[in-house]
Amino acid sequence: MSRATTAPTARADTGLAVRGLTVRFGGLTAVEDVDLHVDDGEVVALIGPNGAGKTTVFNAVCGLVRPARGTVTLDGRPLGPTAGLTRRGVARTLQGLGVFPGLTVLENVVVGVPAGEPRAHERARKELDVLGLGEHAARPVGALPYAERARVALARALVARPRLLLLDEPAGGLGHDDIAALGRVVRDVAARGTAVLLVEHHVDFVMGVSDRVVVLDFGHVIAVGAPQDVQRDPRVEEAYLGVAAAGGAR
Numbered sequence: 229m230s231r232a233t234t235a236p237t238a239r240a241d242t243g244l245a246v247r248g249l250t251v252r253f254g255g256l257t258a259v260e261d262v263d264l265h266v267d268d269g270e271v272v273a274l275i276g277p278n279g280a281g282k283t284t285v286f287n288a289v290c291g292l293v294r295p296a297r298g299t300v301t302l303d304g305r306p307l308g309p310t311a312g313l314t315r316r317g318v319a320r321t322l323q324g325l326g327v328f329p330g331l332t333v334l335e336n337v338v339v340g341v342p343a344g345e346p347r348a349h350e351r352a353r354k355e356l357d358v359l360g361l362g363e364h365a366a367r368p369v370g371a372l373p374y375a376e377r378a379r380v381a382l383a384r385a386l387v388a389r390p391r392l393l394l395l396d397e398p399a400g401g402l403g404h405d406d407i408a409a410l411g412r413v414v415r416d417v418a419a420r421g422t423a424v425l426l427v428e429h430h431v432d433f434v435m436g437v438s439d440r441v442v443v444l445d446f447g448h449v450i451a452v453g454a455p456q457d458v459q460r461d462p463r464v465e466e467a468y469l470g471v472a473a474a475g476g477a478r
């Protein structure tokens with residue numbers, strides 16, 4: 229059995245590669261020298277206790293924060309600021325979903341089709357059907373329960389047919405059945421060759437859906453490995469799972 233390790237999985241020329249990422253907010257070093265890699269067709273979860281630096285890494289990948297040091301590349305080319313993400317085949321969902329409550333379900337998903345690509349409405353309808361939202365197409369998103377709104381946000385990301393999908397706490401606020409359904413969707417997306425990076429607190433979801441788990445603590449990677457190996461790693465138990473068992477936050 230392989231053990232969880234802190235060694236980077238280094239293949240910088242395909243997929244997402246984060247190398248030596250250091251981000252500072254004034255005098256605070258939020259993440260330091262973080263390496264991670266997400267290959268095509270792979271689901272990688274970034275976990276860690278509150279304040280470990282997960283969102284900071286995610287935001288650096290999205291171009292929302294500027295690293296003090298390090299690089300973020302997709303297929304060997306630097307990932308630029310947010311505006312360039314769609315062109316590079318990157319789609320993401322955000323905590324709080326970011327859907328437009330006054331627009332219909334269909335309109336929200338049409339927004340996700342990259343500008344200039346044909347048959348936007350047809351594509352959006354297909355995506356809604358795949359995610360079981362077809363019957364809600366004409367309803368305002370604001371009228372839907374949270375779980376359906378979360379699926380609209382996911383549909384909007386997927387309709388872009390991303391080659392890299394970034395999910396920020398996708399299981400947050402969902403019940404057991406919706407989390408199971410989300411897991412199936414994420415695995416289907418990866419099976420089509422998409423690289424998936426997710427930040428998530430829900431340990432069972434992470435363990436069920438991920439090929440690899442990267443554990444952050446105090447801004448450093450403390451373990452990388454298959455979910456079952458990471459789960460047994462004493463450093464992780466101490467830093468994260470033990471904390472989660474004791475109540476979630478430190």
Ligand SMILES: Nc1ncnc2c1ncn2[C@@H]1O[C@H](COP(=O)(O)OP(=O)(O)OP(=O)(O)O)[C@@H](O)[C@H]1O
Pocket residue numbers: 253256257258276277278279280281282283284285
């Ligand atoms: N914009 C900011 N300005 C100053 N400090 C920040 C900023 N964003 C994050 N931090 C700090 O950086 C560290 C890492 O925060 P981050 O939000 O990345 O952690 P996290 O693992 O995502 O936490 P959580 O699970 O609570 O979302 C924390 O100490 C946090 O207070």
